Amino acid sequence: MKLFCIIIDDEPMALNLIESYVLKTLSLELKGKFSNAIDILQFFYDTTVIIDIIFMDIQMPELAGLELCKKIPIMSQNYFHYSF
Numbered sequence: 001m002k003l004f005c006i007i008i009d010d011e012p013m014a015l016n017l018i019e020s021y022v023l024k025t026l027s028l029e030l031k032g033k034f035s036n037a038i039d040i041l042q043f044f045y046d047t048t049v050i051i052d053i054i055f056m057d058i059q060m061p062e063l064a065g066l067e068l069c070k071k072i073p074i075m076s077q078n079y080f081h082y083s084f
Helices: 012-024 035-045 067-069
Strands: 003-008 028-034 055-058
Touching: 003 012, 003 035, 003 067, 012 028, 035 067
Parallel strands: 003 028, 003 055
Antiparallel strands: none
16 A cells, blocks of 8 residues: 655755655656645645645745644644654
């Protein structure tokens, strides 16, 4: 079983690095990568795909990662948030 994931980071190098790790991990399937918070909100309103893992930058210019978690429709009490 593959886990569906997305990546959100405003720094292109970090975005590409995380993408390379995801693509090498057989149990993950990348469903999208985004460089800003506005695009990710639109993605969640437009998609029917259930995302299992979100790799997210905590500090982004438009909307901080933790604030973005509150706005993503699927984020509920059943989801866990980890920061590193």
